[in-house]
Amino acid sequence: MTSERGSFPPPVDVRGRGFPSRAALGDVQRWIDARAALPVPESVPVAQAAGRVLTAALAAPGDWPPADRAVRDGVAVASADTLGAGSYNPVPLLNAVPVSAGAPLPPGTDAVLPVEAVQMDAGFTEALGSVAPGEGVERRGDSLRASAVLWEAGRVLRPQDLGLLAALGVDTVAVAAQPRVRILLVGGPRSGPEVLGAMLAALVARDGGVAELVGPLPAESLLTDRGALAAACAAPGADLLLLAGRSGVGDDDLAPLALADAGTLVAHGVAMRPGDSAGVGLAMGVPALLLPGEPMACLAAYELLAGRAVRRSAGRDPGLPHRRVEARTARKLVSEIGCADLYRVRFTADGAVEPVASPALPGLAGAVRADGFVLIPAESEGFPAGSSVTVQCFDGTTTSSTRNS
Amino acid sequence: MTSERGSFPPPVDVRGRGFPSRAALGDVQRWIDARAALPVPESVPVAQAAGRVLTAALAAPGDWPPADRAVRDGVAVASADTLGAGSYNPVPLLNAVPVSAGAPLPPGTDAVLPVEAVQMDAGFTEALGSVAPGEGVERRGDSLRASAVLWEAGRVLRPQDLGLLAALGVDTVAVAAQPRVRILLVGGPRSGPEVLGAMLAALVARDGGVAELVGPLPAESLLTDRGALAAACAAPGADLLLLAGRSGVGDDDLAPLALADAGTLVAHGVAMRPGDSAGVGLAMGVPALLLPGEPMACLAAYELLAGRAVRRSAGRDPGLPHRRVEARTARKLVSEIGCADLYRVRFTADGAVEPVASPALPGLAGAVRADGFVLIPAESEGFPAGSSVTVQCFDGTTTSSTRNS
Numbered sequence: 094m095t096s097e098r099g100s101f102p103p104p105v106d107v108r109g110r111g112f113p114s115r116a117a118l119g120d121v122q123r124w125i126d127a128r129a130a131l132p133v134p135e136s137v138p139v140a141q142a143a144g145r146v147l148t149a150a151l152a153a154p155g156d157w158p159p160a161d162r163a164v165r166d167g168v169a170v171a172s173a174d175t176l177g178a179g180s181y182n183p184v185p186l187l188n189a190v191p192v193s194a195g196a197p198l199p200p201g202t203d204a205v206l207p208v209e210a211v212q213m214d215a216g217f218t219e220a221l222g223s224v225a226p227g228e229g230v231e232r233r234g235d236s237l238r239a240s241a242v243l244w245e246a247g248r249v250l251r252p253q254d255l256g257l258l259a260a261l262g263v264d265t266v267a268v269a270a271q272p273r274v275r276i277l278l279v280g281g282p283r284s285g286p287e288v289l290g291a292m293l294a295a296l297v298a299r300d301g302g303v304a305e306l307v308g309p310l311p312a313e314s315l316l317t318d319r320g321a322l323a324a325a326c327a328a329p330g331a332d333l334l335l336l337a338g339r340s341g342v343g344d345d346d347l348a349p350l351a352l353a354d355a356g357t358l359v360a361h362g363v364a365m366r367p368g369d370s371a372g373v374g375l376a377m378g379v380p381a382l383l384l385p386g387e388p389m390a391c392l393a394a395y396e397l398l399a400g401r402a403v404r405r406s407a408g409r410d411p412g413l414p415h416r417r418v419e420a421r422t423a424r425k426l427v428s429e430i431g432c433a434d435l436y437r438v439r440f441t442a443d444g445a446v447e448p449v450a451s452p453a454l455p456g457l458a459g460a461v462r463a464d465g466f467v468l469i470p471a472e473s474e475g476f477p478a479g480s481s482v483t484v485q486c487f488d489g490t491t492t493s494s495t496r497n498s
Numbered sequence: 499m500t501s502e503r504g505s506f507p508p509p510v511d512v513r514g515r516g517f518p519s520r521a522a523l524g525d526v527q528r529w530i531d532a533r534a535a536l537p538v539p540e541s542v543p544v545a546q547a548a549g550r551v552l553t554a555a556l557a558a559p560g561d562w563p564p565a566d567r568a569v570r571d572g573v574a575v576a577s578a579d580t581l582g583a584g585s586y587n588p589v590p591l592l593n594a595v596p597v598s599a600g601a602p603l604p605p606g607t608d609a610v611l612p613v614e615a616v617q618m619d620a621g622f623t624e625a626l627g628s629v630a631p632g633e634g635v636e637r638r639g640d641s642l643r644a645s646a647v648l649w650e651a652g653r654v655l656r657p658q659d660l661g662l663l664a665a666l667g668v669d670t671v672a673v674a675a676q677p678r679v680r681i682l683l684v685g686g687p688r689s690g691p692e693v694l695g696a697m698l699a700a701l702v703a704r705d706g707g708v709a710e711l712v713g714p715l716p717a718e719s720l721l722t723d724r725g726a727l728a729a730a731c732a733a734p735g736a737d738l739l740l741l742a743g744r745s746g747v748g749d750d751d752l753a754p755l756a757l758a759d760a761g762t763l764v765a766h767g768v769a770m771r772p773g774d775s776a777g778v779g780l781a782m783g784v785p786a787l788l789l790p791g792e793p794m795a796c797l798a799a800y801e802l803l804a805g806r807a808v809r810r811s812a813g814r815d816p817g818l819p820h821r822r823v824e825a826r827t828a829r830k831l832v833s834e835i836g837c838a839d840l841y842r843v844r845f846t847a848d849g850a851v852e853p854v855a856s857p858a859l860p861g862l863a864g865a866v867r868a869d870g871f872v873l874i875p876a877e878s879e880g881f882p883a884g885s886s887v888t889v890q891c892f893d894g895t896t897t898s899s900t901r902n903s
């Protein structure tokens with residue numbers, strides 16, 4: 094099915110031979126962007142909507158504040174009644190109502206005196222200061238007019254957004270349903286799929302999806318029968334498939350063939366390090382990612398490829414979700430022309446970055462020691478020491494310059 | 499109980515009178531830091547530990563990699579056997595084992611040839627290139643030595659950390675238990691406790707706690723009987739109490755008195771805007787925060803006071819958790835000496851910041867429009883236009899200079 098494959102050449106069986114060529118990272122990312130499921134709106138109660146993403150612009154159902162109201166704790170008065178009042182010239186008040194900040198202004202009042210400027214005794218109230226009309230008061234609609242657009246589609250709802258929605262009387266809100274991401278752990282004793290399961294499920298949750306772990310599917314049986322894996326790919330109920338493991342050039346690297354059995358293997362082999370045995374395809378119309386079983390390669394392929402699909406289907410920006418910091422390179426970062434390189438880096442004491450491990454070195458130990466990564470595009474030979482680069486910071490990373498006190 | 503109160507003067511009943519004085523923000527923060535429950539370790543499965551916080555340093559239980567292993571897909575060989583091999587001089591190999599990146603090196607081999615450099619036919623293998631000893635190989639312990647400290651206490655576990663722990667054979671990990679935060683919604687029709695409930699629960703979750711919502715407790719009945727609120731404060735099972743609403747100077751602002759009934763009201767009134775009617779105390783030894791019912795004041799008091807206690811008990815850095823950005827002020831930010839001011843700000847098109855609302859103005863509409871806030875300390879008169887300030891960015895805020903593509 095050529096149309097599903099776009100401009101990618103038909104993939105070949107690479108087992109025992111190696112990749113004749115690899116697809117450009119940007120081409121694979123564009124294919125993912127075009128094929129990832131669009132966000133599906135669902136209605137959720139406001140109280141459960143923190144961190145969820147709006148699927149459509151949301152307009153205010155009414156003015157805010159809904160009525161003239163106090164902006165401070167004090168006593169609501171008719172300002173004209175306070176004319177000339179002072180601490181040595183108390184003026185009796187006939188209409189004086191204690192109000193809290195945010196409370197509606199009682200009828201017949203147009204200003205709020207601080208309690209310190211009021212003398213209250215049983216049945217008798219005096220102003221010890223004067224106020225102008227509107228002082229201490231916010232008018233109806235001052236902050237927000239009815240039908241004003243509160244947020245555009247794509248807004249990740251914050252705690253205070255929930256408070257405002259509740260104040261406006263909104264009970265439910267239309268947000269993107271969390272995409273269902275089926276993670277097929279393909280492997281066995283060699284690559285340790287339990288290593289990939291916990292990591293991938295946490296990454297999917299970070300990006301707004303719900304992970305369903307399937308497997309491990311024993312690699313041994315795949316050699317004689319890859320039908321079980323193909324069937325798991327084709328089973329309904331998933332918005333995205335991640336096949337973790339068995340994407341390489343070994344005899345038992347049968348994930349690409351199983352994906353082809355279940356639908357279409359679109360591209361296999363991506364010009365990126367780590368993660369160059371990654372691939373993409375479709376199973377029953379559902380986009381599927383081949384992720385390498387080597388854990389660091391799997392992490393890289395998730396971050397640069399699979400996460401993009403999760404975030405897009407979750408209504409988020411498909412770009413990398415990491416906090417970005419511009420930093421100077423303490424040492425050179427060498428990169429091969431024609432291959433995108435993901436360098437794990439850490440911050441030095443003076444805020445520069447240095448590589449923790451070569452893109453060619455497997456293992457998560459480097460990613461665990463790293464504060465983030467620098468992505469060097471395929472067309473670049475890398476950066477000499479002293480260059481300015483963009484660091485994508487891993488979750489929870491605090492650089493010395495951003496530590497809070 | 500003076501010792502519980504530290505150096506704070508005994509609070510007085512402020513209803514109808516106003517605050518005779520307010521405690522300094524820094525003093526209240528220090529009291530919170532000293533009184534918040536320390537993190538309590540609990541053991542959780544590695545697969546559920548993403549985002550949790552280590553309570554103690556964690557050492558590697560073994561070397562990583564645990565054995566010499568391939569760093570690339572290819573064929574493991576004895577490097578001496580490949581001497582002189584080239585594409586025009588194939589050399590037969592007796593010991594040649596296909597391996598994937600990350601797989602242990604088979605006995606009798608010391609290097610990995612790329613598959614492209616090997617010609618494999620049935621029962622017959624030839625090298626089409628030569629390798630040096632150790633090429634394509636990572637030695638046992640190269641990345642990590644047994645008993646090396648992986649992370650210190652306080653580390654927020656990332657997805658790749660879970661992968662490494664699983665690879666190292668670690669099943670469970672000791673992390674801080676999530677503090678139980680009881681939110682007592684004190685109010686009624688006036689301040690709308692449902693507004694505060696959703697917002698506060700989302701903030702507590704952000705900071706690593708588990709929220710328990712109690713109420714709303716009807717304010718009307720408090721006037722005749724505040725025993726229910728005092729009993730809810732003193733009930734067991736919470737690590738932190740948040741009393742939301744009724745902290746001000748009105749007749750029905752009885753939360754401070756109920757807290758005093760249940761234990762000790764330590765300080766009431768904090769020199770900060772918004773949120774100046776906040777307070778702190780203890781109920782049965784559990785720290786308690788008085789949060790104003792006006793939603794913006796409540797948000798400010800949570801961020802600057804209550805969240806600090808949640809984060810400390812959750813094992814996190816008690817400082818503000820927001821991403822910080824240094825920016826230039828597009829307009830002046832005026833602040834009163836003696837009062838810490840929280841300015842809601844937004845980024846302008848050229849990356850400067852401008853205020854969205856005065857610290858004196860109530861309402862979440864400003865916080866919803868804002869990209870973050872600037873905190874001006876009590877001893878400052880504010881900043882003229884063009885000053886450099888630190889912006890604490892609200893969750894999900896993307897400045898134009900940090901948008902990813």
